[in-house]
Amino acid sequence: MCDVEIVVREARAADEAARAELVRLGFASHRKDAFLLFFFQELIFQVCVLAGAVLFIFCGVSVAGCLLLAPALAAAVALGVHVAHAANADKQVQNMRKEMMGFVAELRGPLLVNPEKVSPVIVTETEHQQSKPSKSVHTQVVGTVSISEFWGPRESGWLHAFAVHPDWRRRRVGRALEAAARAGAARRGLAGLEAVASELQPRARELLHAAG
Structure with a gap:
């Protein structure tokens, strides 16, 4: 045998505990792909450019300062993906x-x-x-x-x-x-x-x- x-x-x-952990692990394994999917969408790019233009023209922020928008937006998207996946995983566990x-x-x-x-x-x-x-x-x-x-x-x-x-x-x-x-x-x-x-x-x- x-x-x-x-x-x-x-x-x-x-x-139950092992199943819940598997469900949460399953959602966590998609975070990187979800981040890349959302961050490189055209809407995110447009928001970044628009926000940079507003800060540069109306607020007098330097070009270097505007360039920091990209990593800041990336961090915001990453946090949003993390929170959304955690919430979805918890919902799946509750339904289970x-x-x-x-x-x-x-x-x-x-x-x-x-x-x-x-x-x-x-x-x-x-x-x-x-x-x-x-x-x-x-x-x-x-x-x-x-x-x-x-x-x-x-x-x-x-x-x-x-x-x-x-x-x-x-x-x-x-x-x-x-x-x-x-x-x-x-x-x-x-x-x-x-x-x-x-x-x-x-x-x-x-x-x-x-x-x-």
Whole structure:
């Protein structure tokens, strides 16, 4: 049996802290891309030029002083991105606590695992229980997804709080969680799942589009 496996199972109350941390970590990992996206928008450039012109013409600020607008504006954008991402993460965590159902991907293996040097086997909890018990006892939640009630024209679920630990991305963990969510929704009799992914989440968008 492989020394390292990832078991996809239904979330439990004891998983809440680890799931919340994954959601917050997921939002934090997009801060740099979000900063670059917003800072280099044409509107930001126009605000910087206009503010510089006003300070130079009407307030007598030197050219050197006006040039400080760019780093000041960059700091303001960075702060705004940080606050917005933190608020969105907290909102996702709060919604997760009111979920209809949730699933996690739990790493089971040695205490110290280098993600780059292992190829974990991904199984469901049922498959794990039917296999030979592993000698390793260390566990860590490395992925999570939540399904809540969706208010719409049909009885659907809202898929959110979808996050995978950065060290375990591109290892089929997200795909396994998405499959578990769809299977769980089908068991509940839901007609489908609704989800939204931003342009800062290209891999999540590809995964969700591929799943239909």
